[in-house]
Amino acid sequence: MTEVITKLVVNCADGTSEVVPLTAEELAQRESDRLAYEAQEAERLAAEEAKENLKASANAKLAALGLTADEIAAITA
Amino acid sequence: MTMALIESKTLATATASIEFTSIPQDGTDLVLFVSARTNATDASDGAAVRVNPNGSTTSKTERVLRGTGSSTSSSTDTFFNLRANPSNFTANTFGNSSVYIPNYTGNSFKTMSADGVNENNATSAQQEIRAWLWSNTSAITSLTIAAIGSNQMVAGTTISLYKITKGSDGIVTTS
Numbered sequence: 001m002t003e004v005i006t007k008l009v010v011n012c013a014d015g016t017s018e019v020v021p022l023t024a025e026e027l028a029q030r031e032s033d034r035l036a037y038e039a040q041e042a043e044r045l046a047a048e049e050a051k052e053n054l055k056a057s058a059n060a061k062l063a064a065l066g067l068t069a070d071e072i073a074a075i076t077a
Numbered sequence: 078m079t080m081a082l083i084e085s086k087t088l089a090t091a092t093a094s095i096e097f098t099s100i101p102q103d104g105t106d107l108v109l110f111v112s113a114r115t116n117a118t119d120a121s122d123g124a125a126v127r128v129n130p131n132g133s134t135t136s137k138t139e140r141v142l143r144g145t146g147s148s149t150s151s152s153t154d155t156f157f158n159l160r161a162n163p164s165n166f167t168a169n170t171f172g173n174s175s176v177y178i179p180n181y182t183g184n185s186f187k188t189m190s191a192d193g194v195n196e197n198n199a200t201s202a203q204q205e206i207r208a209w210l211w212s213n214t215s216a217i218t219s220l221t222i223a224a225i226g227s228n229q230m231v232a233g234t235t236i237s238l239y240k241i242t243k244g245s246d247g248i249v250t251t252s
Binding site for chain 2 (some may be wrong): 006
């Protein structure tokens with residue numbers, strides 16, 4: 001049996017609430033949001049990974065110049 | 078100034094979203110407290126929940142400052158997300174966030190701010206500060222807090238909505 005996805009609707013005017021199934025439009029919006037979110041997250045995580053790689057590369061070059069780990073930290077932190 | 082609870086709900090069973098409708102229009106600002114856990118399988122699996130003013134999924138800009146415990150980052154996107162704990166975080170813990178929405182009945186674009194953290198007995202858990210712009214001039218009459226994608230918020234998730242009303246309380250005066 002297919003699981004029915006629901007939402008809780010809270011009416012702030014009278015304090016009542018009810019659980020109702022999502023409409024087809026709301027289900028489609030969820031899927032659309034999921035795809036957009038995943039795309040943005042993938043882009044963000046890729047950018048962060050690229051930044052970390054650049055940082056590691058820069059630190060390695062500084063170390064190759066003879067700087068100690070403490071000296072590298074002092075100028076990059 | 079007064080701060081009054083409008084509604085607070087704790088989920089008894091899993092649900093995709095909570096929608097506060099007919100928000101009273103006699104307040105000045107809104108404050109939303111979200112303590113949420115989802116059935117997402119890990120933190121990167123869209124464990125967050127999303128805030129949609131008036132059900133709107135458009136005209137949003139979000140800027141985020143983020144710390145994970147080992148690194149920091151910033152980003153910009155088009156969602157209003159809040160931290161929620163995924164199912165693989167420490168049992169019975171929740172992601173906690175607060176949202177401040179000033180001048181929610183006004184007819185200008187709405188700026189909002191949010192902060193949030195994950196609670197997890199591990200070395201990695203996110204903390205975030207968020208700045209939101211909803212480029213819409215409508216008064217906010219409803220707020221939807223929704224789990225992302227196919228996830229649902231699980232039992233124990235609690236969401237509370239407060240209104241702040243300006244006025245003289247003998248200490249603070251407004252004109």
